[in-house]
Amino acid sequence: MTATVYLVRHGRTTLNAQDRLRGLSDPPLDDVGVAQAEAVAAVLATADVATVYSSPLQRAVRTAQTIAARFDLSARPDPRFNDRDYGPWTGHERRAVIEEFGSVDAAPGVEATADVVARVRPALDSVLQDDRAVVIVSHDAVIKPLIAGFTDGEEPVIPTGSWSELHWDHGGWRVIVAGRVPMPIAP
Structure with missing residues (x-):
């Protein structure tokens, strides 16, 4: 089996613009995020996409719906692609958490990266389509460790509104592109 998966990071939200930990909070896309979703949908429009999955959080769902509409598909929310749980640090400035604990990973109550990968990797493997592309809209805390x-x-650096292309071939994953953006990121 050979397959292509496009891992798309959702468009920007106000919390992204403020560099706050989003996690399981559910802010909507801001105007830049909507434009980013439209831009990545335009880039992927020539792919042979069979299915579009997303995290169930509205920033990912809205991005996935924008992409799916290009293929006359419906986006399929899947909780396995959900963002990392930052626990009590959700909504806090990333910089402040790092200053206090040395890293986000060291902050108490934050879902371990290994647990995120253990949740997402089997999900990634389960959605493959032979000779067809699958789009998964998720979050940087999911895409980076994968x-x-x-x-x-x-x-890699995974900006909002970016996509990464993975190929599955002969039982292994190969990264073709990581964190590519179709338009400049607004300040």
Whole structure:
């Protein structure tokens, strides 16, 4: 089996613009995020997409719906692609959490990256379509560690409104593109 998966990070929200930990909070896309969703949908419009999945959070669902509409499909929310749970640090500035604990990973109550990967990796493998593309709209805390696992630990930058392309071939994943943006990110 050969397959292509496009991992798309949802468009920007106000909390992204403020560099606050979003996690399981559910802010909508802001105007920049809507434009980012439309831009990535336009880029992927020439792909042979069979299915569009998303995290159930509205920022991912809205991005997925925008992409799915290009293919006359419906987006399929799947909780396995949900964002990382930042626990009591949800909504806090990333910088402040890092200053207090040394890293987001060290903050008490934050879902471990290994747990995120353990939840998402089987889901990724389960949605493959032979010779067809699948789009999964998710979050940087999901996409980064997945790609790092396929690239010997090299964690890419995954901006809002970006896509990464993965190929499954002969039982293994290969990263073709990571964190590509179709338009400049607004400040």
